[in-house]
Amino acid sequence: MSLTLFKGIQFYAPKQYSFPYFARKHVASYCSVKNLQNQTEKQLQGPPKNNPKRLDNILKDYEAIIGIETHVQLSTHTKAFCSCPYTYGAIPNTNICPVCVGLPGALPVLNSKVIESAVKVSLALNCKLSMTSKFDRKQYFYPDLPKGYQISQFDIPIATGGYLDLDIPVELGGGHRRFGITRVHMEEDAGKLLHTGNKSYSQVDLNRAGVPLLEIVSEPDMRTGIEAAEYASELQRLVRYLGVSNGNMQEGSLRCDVNISVRPIGQLEFGTKVEIKNLNSFSSMSRAIDFEISRQVILHDQGQGDQIVQETRLWEEGGQKTITMRKKEGLSDYRYFPEPDLPGVSITDNYVDRIYKSLPELPEMKRRRYEKMGLSMQDVLFLAND
Numbered sequence: 589m590s591l592t593l594f595k596g597i598q599f600y601a602p603k604q605y606s607f608p609y610f611a612r613k614h615v616a617s618y619c620s621v622k623n624l625q626n627q628t629e630k631q632l633q634g635p636p637k638n639n640p641k642r643l644d645n646i647l648k649d650y651e652a653i654i655g656i657e658t659h660v661q662l663s664t665h666t667k668a669f670c671s672c673p674y675t676y677g678a679i680p681n682t683n684i685c686p687v688c689v690g691l692p693g694a695l696p697v698l699n700s701k702v703i704e705s706a707v708k709v710s711l712a713l714n715c716k717l718s719m720t721s722k723f724d725r726k727q728y729f730y731p732d733l734p735k736g737y738q739i740s741q742f743d744i745p746i747a748t749g750g751y752l753d754l755d756i757p758v759e760l761g762g763g764h765r766r767f768g769i770t771r772v773h774m775e776e777d778a779g780k781l782l783h784t785g786n787k788s789y790s791q792v793d794l795n796r797a798g799v800p801l802l803e804i805v806s807e808p809d810m811r812t813g814i815e816a817a818e819y820a821s822e823l824q825r826l827v828r829y830l831g832v833s834n835g836n837m838q839e840g841s842l843r844c845d846v847n848i849s850v851r852p853i854g855q856l857e858f859g860t861k862v863e864i865k866n867l868n869s870f871s872s873m874s875r876a877i878d879f880e881i882s883r884q885v886i887l888h889d890q891g892q893g894d895q896i897v898q899e900t901r902l903w904e905e906g907g908q909k910t911i912t913m914r915k916k917e918g919l920s921d922y923r924y925f926p927e928p929d930l931p932g933v934s935i936t937d938n939y940v941d942r943i944y945k946s947l948p949e950l951p952e953m954k955r956r957r958y959e960k961m962g963l964s965m966q967d968v969l970f971l972a973n974d
C-alpha cells in the first residue's frame with residue numbers, strides 16, 4: 589500500500605540524486621576528517637625502516653591482540669527488505685525504490701533468503717542459533733543513508749559462540765588454528781558516496797542501500813597479520829562453498845575491519861584498541877596489521893602509550909601506512925531500539941535441520957578428508973582452495 593503512494597515518483601534519473609549540496613566542505617563538518625589527519629601526521633611514528641633490528645627486538649616484548657569484523661554481502665536475487673535487485677556496477681540509482689531509499693511511509697518486508705543464508709553461515713561456523721531473534725534500528729547520519737538509520741541486529745543476533753578452523757600454509761609457518769566467533773548478525777548495507785569531478789562535491793549512489801549483509805565478529809584470537817589474513821581468506825572460502833556470497837573483496841562483497849591492540853607479554857589487561865578499515869585484499873590486511881602493530885609498539889616503547897586512542901584508521905596503500913579517519917563512536921551513540929516495522933524472526937528445529945542437511949562439504953572437512961588420504965599439507969590446501 590505504501591509503495592503505491594509513491595508510484596508517481598521518478599527514481600531512474602541519476603541526476604536527481606547527485607546531491608550537490610553535500611559539498612565536501614559540508615561533509616567535512618560531519619566527521620572532521622581533515623583536522624584529525626593533521627593531528628595524525630604528528631602522532632604517526634611508523635616502523636623505523638632504517639633500524640629494523642631494533643624494531644624486531646622491541647616487538648619481541650609485546651603481543652598483538654587482533655579481532656576482525658567481516659561484512660559479507662549476500663548474493664540474494666533481491667535486497668533484504670524490498671524487491672529491488674542488486675547488480676554490481678549498475679548505473680547509479682537505477683536499482684532503488686521507496687523502501688530502500690527510506691521514503692516516509694514505505695514499509696520493509698524481510699527477504700526469507702537472508703535468514704536462510706544467515707543460518708547456513710552460522711551452522712558452518714559452529715555457532716549456537718537464536719531460535720527467536722529480532723531486528724533493531726542503528727541510528728546515524730550520513731549522506732549515503734537517507735533513512736537516518738540502518739536495520740541491523742543488536743542484542744539478540746541470529747547466532748553466537750562459534751569457531752572457525754583453518755590451516756596456515758607451510759610457507760607462512762604452518763600449523764592448525766581455531767579462532768572463536770563471537771556473533772553473526774544480519775543487517776542492510778548503506779549506499780555509496782562517489783567523490784568525483786574536481787573533488788569539490790560528492791554524489792551518492794543508493795543502489796547498494798538495503799543490500800543484505802552478514803556481519804561476522806571474531807573473538808580477539810589472532811596474533812599476527814598472517815593469522816588475520818588467513819582467517820579472512822578461510823571465511824571467503826566458506827561463503828563461496830556455501831554459495832551465499834561471491835566473497836569478492838574488490839567488489840566490496842567481503843569487507844574486513846580489523847581491531848588491533850598491543851600489550852607487553854605477560855600483561856593480562858588489553859591495550860587500547862584501534863580499528864583499521866579500507867582493507868580490500870588479504871595482502872593489504874596483513875601489511876596494514878603489521879604496520880599498526882609496529883606503530884603501537886613503538887609508541888609504547890617511547891613511553892607515549894597514551895597517544896594510542898580508540899579510533900578508526902584507514903590503510904593507505906600508496907603510503908603503506910595507517911592514518912586517522914575518525915574517533916570511534918560508542919555503542920550508545922547509535923541509540924539502538926527494536927525495529928517497529930518488522931516482526932521478530934522465529935526459526936524452527938525442522939527449518940534448521942533441513943538447512944543443516946543441505947550443507948555441502950565445507951573446506952575444513954575437505955582438508956581433513958584429503959589429509960587422511962595421506963596428501964601433503966601443501967596439496968591438501970591447494971585442493972581445498974579450488
Ligand SMILES: [Zn+2]
Binds near residue numbers: 670684687689
Ligand atoms: Zn528497493
